[in-house]
Amino acid sequence: MNMKKVLVTGDRPSGKLHLGHYVGSLLNRVKMQADHETYIMIADVQALTDHFATPDLITKNVHEITRDYLSVGINPELSNIYIQSQIPEIAELTIYYMNLVTVSRLERNPTIKTEIAQKNMEDSILVGFLCYPINQAADITILGADIVPTGEDQFPMIEQTNEIVRKFNRIYNTNILKECSCLVGSTGRLPGIDGKKKASKSLGNAISLADDSTTVKEKIWNMFTDPNHLKVNDKGRVEGNVVFTYLDIFHENKDEVSALKDHYQKGGLGDVKLKSLLYEDIESVLTPIREKRQTLTNKQVIDVLQNGTQNARKKAQSVLHSVRNVIGFNY
Amino acid sequence: MNMKKVLVTGDRPSGKLHLGHYVGSLLNRVKMQADHETYIMIADVQALTDHFATPDLITKNVHEITRDYLSVGINPELSNIYIQSQIPEIAELTIYYMNLVTVSRLERNPTIKTEIAQKNMEDSILVGFLCYPINQAADITILGADIVPTGEDQFPMIEQTNEIVRKFNRIYNTNILKECSCLVGSTGRLPGIDGKKKASKSLGNAISLADDSTTVKEKIWNMFTDPNHLKVNDKGRVEGNVVFTYLDIFHENKDEVSALKDHYQKGGLGDVKLKSLLYEDIESVLTPIREKRQTLTNKQVIDVLQNGTQNARKKAQSVLHSVRNVIGFNY
Numbered sequence: 001m002n003m004k005k006v007l008v009t010g011d012r013p014s015g016k017l018h019l020g021h022y023v024g025s026l027l028n029r030v031k032m033q034a035d036h037e038t039y040i041m042i043a044d045v046q047a048l049t050d051h052f053a054t055p056d057l058i059t060k061n062v063h064e065i066t067r068d069y070l071s072v073g074i075n076p077e078l079s080n081i082y083i084q085s086q087i088p089e090i091a092e093l094t095i096y097y098m099n100l101v102t103v104s105r106l107e108r109n110p111t112i113k114t115e116i117a118q119k120n121m122e123d124s125i126l127v128g129f130l131c132y133p134i135n136q137a138a139d140i141t142i143l144g145a146d147i148v149p150t151g152e153d154q155f156p157m158i159e160q161t162n163e164i165v166r167k168f169n170r171i172y173n174t175n176i177l178k179e180c181s182c183l184v185g186s187t188g189r190l191p192g193i194d195g196k197k198k199a200s201k202s203l204g205n206a207i208s209l210a211d212d213s214t215t216v217k218e219k220i221w222n223m224f225t226d227p228n229h230l231k232v233n234d235k236g237r238v239e240g241n242v243v244f245t246y247l248d249i250f251h252e253n254k255d256e257v258s259a260l261k262d263h264y265q266k267g268g269l270g271d272v273k274l275k276s277l278l279y280e281d282i283e284s285v286l287t288p289i290r291e292k293r294q295t296l297t298n299k300q301v302i303d304v305l306q307n308g309t310q311n312a313r314k315k316a317q318s319v320l321h322s323v324r325n326v327i328g329f330n331y
Numbered sequence: 332m333n334m335k336k337v338l339v340t341g342d343r344p345s346g347k348l349h350l351g352h353y354v355g356s357l358l359n360r361v362k363m364q365a366d367h368e369t370y371i372m373i374a375d376v377q378a379l380t381d382h383f384a385t386p387d388l389i390t391k392n393v394h395e396i397t398r399d400y401l402s403v404g405i406n407p408e409l410s411n412i413y414i415q416s417q418i419p420e421i422a423e424l425t426i427y428y429m430n431l432v433t434v435s436r437l438e439r440n441p442t443i444k445t446e447i448a449q450k451n452m453e454d455s456i457l458v459g460f461l462c463y464p465i466n467q468a469a470d471i472t473i474l475g476a477d478i479v480p481t482g483e484d485q486f487p488m489i490e491q492t493n494e495i496v497r498k499f500n501r502i503y504n505t506n507i508l509k510e511c512s513c514l515v516g517s518t519g520r521l522p523g524i525d526g527k528k529k530a531s532k533s534l535g536n537a538i539s540l541a542d543d544s545t546t547v548k549e550k551i552w553n554m555f556t557d558p559n560h561l562k563v564n565d566k567g568r569v570e571g572n573v574v575f576t577y578l579d580i581f582h583e584n585k586d587e588v589s590a591l592k593d594h595y596q597k598g599g600l601g602d603v604k605l606k607s608l609l610y611e612d613i614e615s616v617l618t619p620i621r622e623k624r625q626t627l628t629n630k631q632v633i634d635v636l637q638n639g640t641q642n643a644r645k646k647a648q649s650v651l652h653s654v655r656n657v658i659g660f661n662y
Contacts, residue, residue, distance in 0.1 A: 044660065045426060045660075048427070048430055048658070049430055052427075052430035052431070052502070053502050055503075055658045055659045055660075056659055058659075059658075059659035059660070059662070062662065083662060085655070085660040086662070088419055088420070088422070088423045089419070091419070091422040091423040091425070091426045092419045092422040092423075094422070094426060095376060095422045095425060095426075095459070095466070096379070096383075098457070098458040098459035098462060099379055099380055099383035099457055099458070099459035099460075100383070100457075100459075101457065101458045102455050102456060102457055102458065103434070103456045103457070103458055103461055104454065104455070104456070106458065123435065124433050124435070125433060125434045125435070126429070126430055126431075126432065126433055126434070127429040127430070127432045127433065127434055127437065127462060127465065128426070128429035128430035128431075129430075130434055131429060131458060131462070134458065135426070171383070171384050305662075324416070327379070327386045327390075328386045328387055328389075328390035329375065329376075329386075329390065329416040331390070331393065331414060331417070331636075
């Protein structure tokens with residue numbers, strides 16, 4: 001009997017994974033996969049809510065993102081990597097959940113509210129976008145998730161999921177659906193190299209796991225530091241200085257980072273020296289990832305996805321069967 | 332090569348079918364089935380949008396409604412009778428369509444607006460209810476419908492369906508989805524025996540196709556006529572008199588109905604005489620239906636549903652495959 005807790009997580013395949021994903025979620029997945037029944041979803045259907053008019057932006061990344069996973073140490077013997085669109089049971093469960101949620105509840109979902117404001121779409125909210133928390137609740141519950149690793153901004157999504165679970169179980173007088181818990185990563189969000197926003201697949205301000213050394217160097221050399229730190233001897237600012245934010249995370253010797261910050265603030269420490277140091281640190285992270293990627297064949301990637309999708313689908317079918325049973329739709 | 336036009340229609344299994352369905356749609360389906368590739372959907376998923384908390388109200392009627400169909404002359408060799416929930420491809424297509432429709436467009440749908448007002452649910456509109464036009468667009472298009480027989484109040488639904496078709500074909504630069512046409516029945520809505528509203532499965536004011544003679548007699552004897560027509564010699568009103576509305580539809584000799592109306596308006600014609608005449612007319616409609624129903628075995632009903640569902644699903648799978656192809660989700 002499998003007593004491991006079920007962990008469900010995933011990414012939208014709208015671009016290559018980058019260092020932000022690495023420290024924010026991937027490392028953690030690698031760490032947890034041995035002790036958890038792990039499902040990693042490539043959320044192509046969810047990505048469609050933003051990119052329905054350019055679906056090839058999504059589909060071309062599905063294999064790439066799988067390579068990213070395998071390269072960082074996701075072990076397909078321990079983690080099931082699967083494609084959302086290949087589990088049609090999620091769509092069916094979503095339709096059933098849609099009867100349990102009011103439109104105004106969705107409109108009050110803080111994550112949705114923020115995104116609507118960010119995207120300036122008050123007057124043209126697409127139904128798929130408004131409803132993606134319901135779709136996500138189906139993603140999570142159809143695999144019987146216990147744990148969903150997530151950023152703090154996604155708390156409202158988990159809350160909405162658990163609300164649906166409680167309502168379903170109450171209405172149908174059952175306990176087949178499980179509530180889940182959030183698991184917040186220890187690392188905050190990695191800023192973009194431009195220092196303005198978080199590192200993002202779509203903004204092009206991130207160091208991708210698949211970047212070669214030349215590209216990494218170029219990106220680090222363009223990294224935002226302190227725009228007023230013009231000469232080596234100028235006093236420099238540490239706050240908002242992306243190179244230091246990255247060093248805080250990637251440089252092992254924390255005392256050394258502390259000393260460098262002092263030096264930089266007093267003046268006499270040049271950006272190039274710092275950037276060279278960071279470059280070495282990042283390269284020591286990316287080199288083994290690149291080497292692993294080199295060994296991956298197309299067939300391996302396809303096999304991993306087929307296998308993971310098969311496992312996830314089997315579980316999804318069994319949960320959906322129970323759901324249809326309590327509704328009475330298994331004629 | 333099958334050159335017949337595809338006709339898609341159906342009913343929510345939230346109660347027994349009645350005379351309103353018979354004259355409003357069933358007779359027409361029987362007439363059209365030889366010349367059309369006909370699909371008749373038992374819309375259990377759609378019925379769930381109103382009855383999610385009492386699903387057995389829906390599920391217990393699925394076999395009953397199939398018996399209604401077969402009893403009135405729907406021929407399972409010509410018409411595919413199928414259960415909506417057994418075609419999961421509809422759910423999947425609905426999810427894809429949700430990215431093509433704005434929330435405000437749904438809120439402007441006149442059918443939805445009217446129903447929201449009728450049901451007093453402005454503040455608590457359920458997502459499943461608001462989105463059912465999208466679900467219905469999937470029902471219709473996943474079978475490549477050319478013709479959808481419908482009441483006038485459902486025009487906005489067909490309009491919404493065709494809007495989705497055009498948007499999908501434009502965005503994905505394809506012509507795989509087909510627009511459909513409405514077909515409005517010749518008979519208006521049959522009023523309920525109470526004369527207040529239309530005959531309705533849920534209001535209990537209709538003569539069901541499965542009613543026995545005693546029940547039919549009782550319902551006709553309780554039918555709303557003219558509340559001021561107390562004595563036989565009183566002058567009576569024809570307008571709003573349900574017995575006359577039914578005689579207009581069910582009594583073959585239209586001249587006789589005309590003469591009866593004159594007589595009634597002048598006074599001297601009693602309700603009982605009229606009701607006896609109507610009772611005979613209705614019984615002559617219902618008797619062969621009852622006789623046919625008697626011959627139907629459980630196994631026949633199950634076979635008809637299995638067969639019809641299999642045929643509908645095969646077609647749905649092929650359309651969904653094309654949809655996934657243009658999006659790029661057949662990896």
